[in-house]
C-alpha cells in the first residue's frame with residue numbers, strides 16, 4: 001500500500017447527504033476481477049448521461065475540480081454496500097482523502113485499506129471546509145496526517161482525530177495481513193482452546 | 202462478574218488478541234464468499250503465496266450475477282464479465298478447497314439464505330462475508346457483519362479480522378403487531394425513526410415481545426436491514442424458536458455435541474443489568490404497514506400518508522429530499538396509495554424465504570396481477586423454490602400471472618439481466634432504494650412481501666389490509 005503522509009490538493013465540495021456506494025460506483029462496474037481502472041467510473045450516474053457524455057454540472061467535471069484529491073462531503077458518506085470498489089474507484093480517480101461529519105462503517109474501514117484517509121469532523125468545521133472547497137481552483141487544502149491538521153487556503157487550521165493503529169498503517173503503508181500473520185501463535189492457541197470448548201464450530 | 206450484553210459475550214468468546222489502544226483480533230467462525238467481492242482477494246492470496254487458513258469454515262456460492270431464468274447452467278446465458286466472475290469463483294473454490302454450491306446445485310441461492318438453511322450459521326458464532334447484508338445472520342444470535350475485499354483476503358489468510366469494539370444499542374419493539382404488519386415493517390419503521398446513520402458505530406440488539414413473536418424468517422428480515430440503519434450488525438438472542446429452526450440442519454451439531462452446544466447457546470442473552478449506549482423503543486401496536494417514497498431507506502412512511510415536501514425536512518436533507526422526489530417523479534401531497542407501479546419484485550436476502558412466499562400467496566390467491574404490471578418472484582434459494590413448488594405456491598403465482606424464477610439476487614441489485622427500464626417504478630421487497638439500484642433511472646419503493654403482493658394485484662401502492 002502507498003504511504004499517506006502529507007497531501008496537498010484541490011478539495012471538491014459534495015454537500016449532498018447520504019452519498020451511497022451505488023452513487024460512488026454503480027453496480028455495472030463491479031463485474032471486474034481487478035482492483036484497478038475504476039476511476040473513470042467513479043460517480044458514473046451523476047458524472048455522465050446515458051450516452052456517456054459528461055454532465056457539466058457535476059462538480060468533478062468542472063475545470064477547477066477535475067484534479068481534486070480531497071472531497072468535502074455531506075453526512076453519512078459511503079452508506080450502502082460493502083463494495084471495496086468504492087474506495088478503489090475514488091483512489092483511482094485520485095481522491096486520497098474524504099472529509100465528512102460521518103461515514104458508513106464498512107466504507108470507512110475500506111478506505112484505510114486503500115490509502116485513503118477518511119476524516120470525521122464536527123458540522124462547524126465541515127461548514128468552513130465546504131466554504132473553502134467552493135473556491136474552485138483556489139480550494140487548495142493540505143492534510144497533514146502525522147500532525148493531524150488540515151490547513152485551508154487561508155492558512156486556517158483544523159485539527160482532526162484518527163485511530164492510532166490505522167494512522168500507523170497509513171503513514172507506513174503497512175499491509176495488515178502481514179502484521180496479523182505475525183500473530184499466528186496466538187491464533188493457533190485460540191483455535192486449540194476453541195475446538196475444545198465449541199467442537200461443533 | 203460485570204453484566205454483559207449478548208454482543209459482549211460473543212465478542213469475548215472470539216477475542217484472539219487485544220492491543221492497548223483497543224485494536225482487537227477477532228476469530229471468525231464462518232466466512233461466506235460470493236463471486237463479486239472475492240476475486241481480488243483470492244488473487245491477493247496467489248500473489249503472496251498464501252493459503253486459505255481454514256477452508257472448512259469457508260463457504261462459497263455465486264448469487265449476485267447469476268441469471269434467474271431456466272437453462273442457466275449454460276454459460277452462454279451470462280454476459281462475458283459476469284461469466285468471468287462466476288468462473289473465477291468456480292476455480293477459486295476448487296483451487297483453495299472451500300465448500301461450494303455452484304448454480305447446478307439445488308442448494309445454491311443467495312449467500313445469506315444458504316448459510317442459515319444449511320446450518321452453517323449457528324448461535325454465538327462470528328460470521329463475515331464480503332457483503333453488507335451479512336447482518337442477516339444476526340437473527341441467530343451470531344455476530345455477523347459485512348466486510349470489504351481487503352478484509353475478505355485478511356480472513357481467508359488468517360481466519361481473523363482486525364476490529365475495534367462497537368457500542369451497544371438496544372432496539373426494543375414492545376407489544377404485539379397488528380394484523381397485516383410484518384417483520385419488514387418493523388425494520389423499516391426502525392430506520393424511519395433512527396435514520397440511515399442512527400446506528401453508525403453500534404451493534405444493535407433487537408428485543409421485545411414483537412421480536413420474540415417473530416419466526417426465524419421474520420427475524421432474519423429484521424436483522425438484514427440493520428445495515429440500512431447504519432449499524433455494523435444486528436442481533437437477536439437465540440431462544441426455542443432459534444433452536445427449533447437450527448436442529449437437524451445439515452451442518453448443525455448432532456447428538457452429544459448438540460447438547461453441549463445448546464447448553465452454551467442458552468447463556469447467550471443480554472444480562473438484565475447490562476449497560477446500553479443507546480436505547481430505542483417502538484410500540485408494536487403503533488407500527489403500520491410502511492413503504493418508502495424516496496431514495497434512502499430512511500424515507501419511510503405509513504401507507505396511509507402522503508408524499509412529503511422538501512420543506513418538511515431540515516439541513517442537508519432538504520436538498521436530498523428535493524433530489525429524491527425529482528428522481529422518483531413524485532409530487533408532494535400525493536397520497537402514497539395513489540402511486541402507480543410498473544413492476545413488482547419479490548425476493549432478495551431480505552424477503553426471499555419460504556414464509557415470505559407464503560404471505561404473497563395468501564394475498565394473490567385467486568387474483569390476477571394488474572394489467573400492464575410486470576411481476577417477478579425470485580426465491581432466495583433452490584431449496585426455497587422446491588418447497589414453494591411442493592406447497593403449491595408456485596401454481597398460485599403462475600395463475601396470478603407472476604414470473605417464477607430461479608434463485609439469485611436478481612433485481613435486488615440488477616447485476617444480472619433482471620432490471621428496471623429508466624423511469625419504471627417498482628414495488629420491491631428488497632432492502633435498498635438508492636438511485637439506479639434496480640436499473641438505470643429505475644424507481645424503487647421498499648415494502649413487505651404482503652404489501653408488494655397487494656400492489657401487484659391493484660397496480661398501485663396499496664394497504665394490504667384493505668384488500669378483501
Ligand code: SF4
Pocket residue numbers: 264265311312313332334549550551609610613614631632
Ligand atoms: S439479495 Fe440483494 S442485498 Fe441480498 S446479497 Fe443479494 S444483492 Fe445483496
